[in-house]
Amino acid sequence: MGKYKKPLVKISNLSKIFEIQNIYALKSINVEFYPGKIIGLVGPDGAGKTTLIRIMAGLLKPTHGNVEILGNDTIQQSKNIYQLISYMPQKFGLYEDLTVLQNLNLYADLQNISKKSREDIFEKLLHFTNLKSFTKRLAKNLSGGMKQKLGLACTLLRKPQFLLLDEPSVGVDPISRRELWKMVLALSKENISILWSTAYLDEAEKCQEVLLLNKGGLLYFGPPEILTNKMKERVFQIQNISENRRSVLSKALKDEATIDGIIQGNSVRIVLKPTLKTLDISKFNPGKDAILKTISPRFEDAFIDILGGGPKKASPLLKLIPPIKKEKEIVLEVIGLKKCFGDFTAVDQINFSVKRGEIFGLLGPNGAGKSTTFKMLCGLLKPTQGDAYIVGLSIKKVTSQARARIGYMAQKFSLYENMTVVQNMNFFSGIYPIPNIKRKNIVNKLITIFDLSKFINTKASKLPLGFKQRLALSCAIMHNPEVLFLDEPTSGVDPITRREFWNHINGMVEKGISVIITTHFMDEAEYCDRIGLINKGQLIIIGTPDELKNSVASKDLPSPTLEDAFIIFSKKEKKDVTKI
Amino acid sequence: MLQKFNRIKSLITKEFYQIIRDPSSILIAFIFPMILLFIYGVGVSLDMDNLKIGLVLEDTNPDAQSFSLSLKNSKFFSVEVARNKQKLQKKLIAGNIRGLVILPFYFSEFKSRPDKQGPIYVISDGSEPNTANFVQNYLQGAWLNWMTQENISNGEKTIKINVQPRFWFNEELDSRHFLIPGSIAIIMTLIGTLLTALVIAREWERGTMEALMATPVTMREIYIAKMISYFCLGIGSMLICTFFAVFFYGVPFRGSIFALTIISSTFLLTALGTGLLISSAARNQFLASQISIITAFLPAFMLSGFVFEISSMPLFIQILSYLIPARYMVSSLQTLFLVGDVWRLLIFNISIMLIVVLILFSIIFSKSIKRLD
Numbered sequence: 005m006g007k008y009k010k011p012l013v014k015i016s017n018l019s020k021i022f023e024i025q026n027i028y029a030l031k032s033i034n035v036e037f038y039p040g041k042i043i044g045l046v047g048p049d050g051a052g053k054t055t056l057i058r059i060m061a062g063l064l065k066p067t068h069g070n071v072e073i074l075g076n077d078t079i080q081q082s083k084n085i086y087q088l089i090s091y092m093p094q095k096f097g098l099y100e101d102l103t104v105l106q107n108l109n110l111y112a113d114l115q116n117i118s119k120k121s122r123e124d125i126f127e128k129l130l131h132f133t134n135l136k137s138f139t140k141r142l143a144k145n146l147s148g149g150m151k152q153k154l155g156l157a158c159t160l161l162r163k164p165q166f167l168l169l170d171e172p173s174v175g176v177d178p179i180s181r182r183e184l185w186k187m188v189l190a191l192s193k194e195n196i197s198i199l200w201s202t203a204y205l206d207e208a209e210k211c212q213e214v215l216l217l218n219k220g221g222l223l224y225f226g227p228p229e230i231l232t233n234k235m236k237e238r239v240f241q242i243q244n245i246s247e248n249r250r251s252v253l254s255k256a257l258k259d260e261a262t263i264d265g266i267i268q269g270n271s272v273r274i275v276l277k278p279t280l281k282t283l284d285i286s287k288f289n290p291g292k293d294a295i296l297k298t299i300s301p302r303f304e305d306a307f308i309d310i311l312g313g314g315p316k317k318a319s320p321l322l323k324l325i326p327p328i329k330k331e332k333e334i335v336l337e338v339i340g341l342k343k344c345f346g347d348f349t350a351v352d353q354i355n356f357s358v359k360r361g362e363i364f365g366l367l368g369p370n371g372a373g374k375s376t377t378f379k380m381l382c383g384l385l386k387p388t389q390g391d392a393y394i395v396g397l398s399i400k401k402v403t404s405q406a407r408a409r410i411g412y413m414a415q416k417f418s419l420y421e422n423m424t425v426v427q428n429m430n431f432f433s434g435i436y437p438i439p440n441i442k443r444k445n446i447v448n449k450l451i452t453i454f455d456l457s458k459f460i461n462t463k464a465s466k467l468p469l470g471f472k473q474r475l476a477l478s479c480a481i482m483h484n485p486e487v488l489f490l491d492e493p494t495s496g497v498d499p500i501t502r503r504e505f506w507n508h509i510n511g512m513v514e515k516g517i518s519v520i521i522t523t524h525f526m527d528e529a530e531y532c533d534r535i536g537l538i539n540k541g542q543l544i545i546i547g548t549p550d551e552l553k554n555s556v557a558s559k560d561l562p563s564p565t566l567e568d569a570f571i572i573f574s575k576k577e578k579k580d581v582t583k584i
Numbered sequence: 585m586l587q588k589f590n591r592i593k594s595l596i597t598k599e600f601y602q603i604i605r606d607p608s609s610i611l612i613a614f615i616f617p618m619i620l621l622f623i624y625g626v627g628v629s630l631d632m633d634n635l636k637i638g639l640v641l642e643d644t645n646p647d648a649q650s651f652s653l654s655l656k657n658s659k660f661f662s663v664e665v666a667r668n669k670q671k672l673q674k675k676l677i678a679g680n681i682r683g684l685v686i687l688p689f690y691f692s693e694f695k696s697r698p699d700k701q702g703p704i705y706v707i708s709d710g711s712e713p714n715t716a717n718f719v720q721n722y723l724q725g726a727w728l729n730w731m732t733q734e735n736i737s738n739g740e741k742t743i744k745i746n747v748q749p750r751f752w753f754n755e756e757l758d759s760r761h762f763l764i765p766g767s768i769a770i771i772m773t774l775i776g777t778l779l780t781a782l783v784i785a786r787e788w789e790r791g792t793m794e795a796l797m798a799t800p801v802t803m804r805e806i807y808i809a810k811m812i813s814y815f816c817l818g819i820g821s822m823l824i825c826t827f828f829a830v831f832f833y834g835v836p837f838r839g840s841i842f843a844l845t846i847i848s849s850t851f852l853l854t855a856l857g858t859g860l861l862i863s864s865a866a867r868n869q870f871l872a873s874q875i876s877i878i879t880a881f882l883p884a885f886m887l888s889g890f891v892f893e894i895s896s897m898p899l900f901i902q903i904l905s906y907l908i909p910a911r912y913m914v915s916s917l918q919t920l921f922l923v924g925d926v927w928r929l930l931i932f933n934i935s936i937m938l939i940v941v942l943i944l945f946s947i948i949f950s951k952s953i954k955r956l957d
Contacts, residue, residue, distance in 0.1 A: 022957070061798050063956045082954070086800045097795020099598060101605040106598070113594030114799040116587045142605070158795070 017069035044211030096155030149180030235301035246291030263313035319511030328516030340390035365532035411485035436483035595809030638672035766890035776855025784863035839920030857944030884910035
């Protein structure tokens, strides 16, 4: 550190108040850091991550205090700031109607890069991002991962001293995320300092230092390992569970000894309170072979710990939903489902079935055909070929009857942003076949369960993300569906809110509801009973999370994660994979 | 300075690619003007030609016949004749005819009356006051005319005045001749204000504005690039409209292209200024379109004298109309097309619009700090 006289970023007594809401988005932050590092910016939703990045980029004016980048005040010397930093906003800032090359040319002009030096830079960046064969494609026709890479390429045209990335990996599949990380690492080797805001804590774990924000305040700044190491000997896995792992988890969460717990395939991972060294697991009824094993902590454990632990209560939904008969019959049967758009086959003859009370995860890279499959199953798209039966009803023939038995929560929640919480709920209760007398009762119950009472007159657009998600879920389950479709319900949502969400899902599944879900979070896929992996429209493999992990284990990779399995299978074609 | 120029050039290039590839800009800039011209060129007419009226001839005396013939020969009416009023009354109620003229059975007795007043009943459809007034006034005129022709004097004075009307500038009193030039002002308001406000709001919505702000480009450069792009689009659209107006719809063009360009450019600047000002307040497309329609499009449509005569509006609204740049544009365009380069009027209109431009742009440029809050 002594090598540099000036800190890269010096934040002094920084506060930001937004006039409209009149709340502190950031409160008295003091921190400085030095060049040459990858710094992760983490925190729950609404912690102030985007606000902080925008202030560093000179796009917002601090209410109190100031920020200096290499000695330049972001407001007084804003002209110098633009020379020092490159900033990629959350939405990448690409022009959809322009081709890849036109986007690059535009940003090169705006960054004052001369025509001569441009060719070399483009060559290098296109190679770096693997976009060379797509230069004439319009940006709107790129996949999510490619857009993200092009966005990065546009911000890297002029080699900055400091690169600011605002949640670049939201809604992007694990393969693209890994590629992006490799690119960032390469940049770091070229002495570019990077600030990377992320909801993925496995990414934060790889950073040299993390800034942890909560409710506008700085909770921690330093290497992630220091926090993680504090968690040593507090993290355990209950393995060899022969009983219902969801009920083991809910019992473990209720126990006073734990602060956090999640499902990992066939095991349950728990984090204990600081003073405890071990735990009697027999009270969770995990089965007689079950053992408690110490495992190494992750940054996520530390994150949850520092934020005061995960949600502990069992989902109150349990009280509302009437149990559906518990027979393990098949509720969804998909037979040779196929969808073509012109010459393009989006979904190619997929077959699978889902039992009552099962969580089925549909995983796959961006553009693999997950959303198309979902839309067909919900009766929003007509299959080109094949059929699917939901509780015995063909999706082709009696869609409205079948639809009354399913719940669908779309990507981005599909709420009416201009309507208040209670208006949204009344609307959705009106469009489902719910008897008039029951409607008000159901809405009131859901408001209590999801703790929405203090927001009932708030517009949906003004809700914090976690509450928006709760509202969307409550609208999707209002009519007591037997099958629930969730399309990337947790994209961009922080770990604590995601745990709450899974609490509700687990509760519903216990009552006999079947859940079909897509997600890019591999730790969420661990909650699934079975996973179907889709690539290029084909269903490549179906199996339990543990089966998938074990099937890719090798000498080089003795204990692969689900993400490893995902990446390995996504590179294969259907014919290469034998059944597990 | 060179860098500044390069950045603006690049932004303009980008804007043109977007215009070409985005169907909604093409729609507003070229398709909508064509539709508007078509509507005003072919569909809408404010002229009272072939107005359908009914004529009840209870009297068959030659005088009544002669008067009815004078009505039938008029190009303003298409007359349906009947012997009794029952049938025609129903038609009036059903809205098939606009008025009913009754010549009662004692009609021809009027000659024996000292004042020579004709006992004609006129019933007109009061649900459309303009038409009703027109029917009434025209019949009065037709009556007097017929009296003169028939040489019937009411005994007071027989001054014979032969009126030969001449309508200057629009000899045929064809309403499309003043509607089409006016609609060009509406089209330019759409491009300058609505489209400009929309495309900037779109940049906010899609997050591209935030990315632009993180580059060395300044807010003024962004505004200037937007202005130049949509200025060209507006002038292009104006030239196409003028071409169609003159060659397809036969509107005369008596001014010079030079004057037309100057006046259009000035007006376009006021429209662009309004659009930019709206976009600085409205950062989503829905809000931007609402504000532009209410503050720019509707006033330009209703208070500019394009369709509705300003002098017949209440005084308060008349005063208000002086604040609408489109008012000066419509009057200039109508003058340019129908009269010619009347510089005294044009220079007055241009100077007022320039004042508006000055006010708008001083507000815009004073607010152009590159920041999100």
